[in-house]
Amino acid sequence: MFEQDKPIYLQIRERIEDQIVDNQLKEGEQAPSTTQLVNFYKINHATVSKGVNQLVEEGILFKRRGIGMFVAEGARERLIQNRKDTFLENFVVGLVQEANKLGITDQELFELIKKCKGSV
Template sequence: MKSTLDTNRPIYLQIKESIEDDILNGRLKPEDQIPSNSQLVSYYKINPVTVLKGINLLVDEGIIYKKRGLGMFVSAHAPEKLKKHFLQSFFQEQIEPLIALAKPLGFTLKEIHEMIDSGWKGEKND
């Protein structure tokens, strides 16, 4: 879980994203129980309705599910679902704008690959 919340963004989304991050980074594994609503309310000192709103988004997306009387648990396919969602978002938010900028400037695919390879290795591209 994040230790603090950003006051400039909706808190319920940050709760959702914090749980997603814990799943993607292996801190929560499939079939693990997530922190209870009351634990999240107490930890962040926020309204229970706010926590519930973030949790319900994850339930609606099939990332977590409720075991009656026990709490909320990570779905078996949650990591794969989240990775697929983030890959789609990454493509739309990062790759498509990169292509839209690079093509008119005349960059070749090979040049783009070389720049990405260089950046991946931590090298500066001069």
């Protein structure tokens, strides 16, 4: 259920983020409560709270006292932009650097990406 090499609170956070990015949780909709997540995943309340609170601190979720947590306006777009930035840093920069070392032209690189994308 959870990966061994990554803290569980981060995995909880990422699962909520995925639900927002995939439009399973829409802006303005109520997110699962920490109690619901604790019961569903059978994990410690503090672990769930840590992941959820990070999303609250970043403005992805917001709390309404006595009601629950909700997806903030603009949350999906912010998450997508953050993931694009991370994708650029973690994958594209290294790809371009290696392509330059190998003398691969921009056009060749573009064709390689199109070929790869078509086979996935």
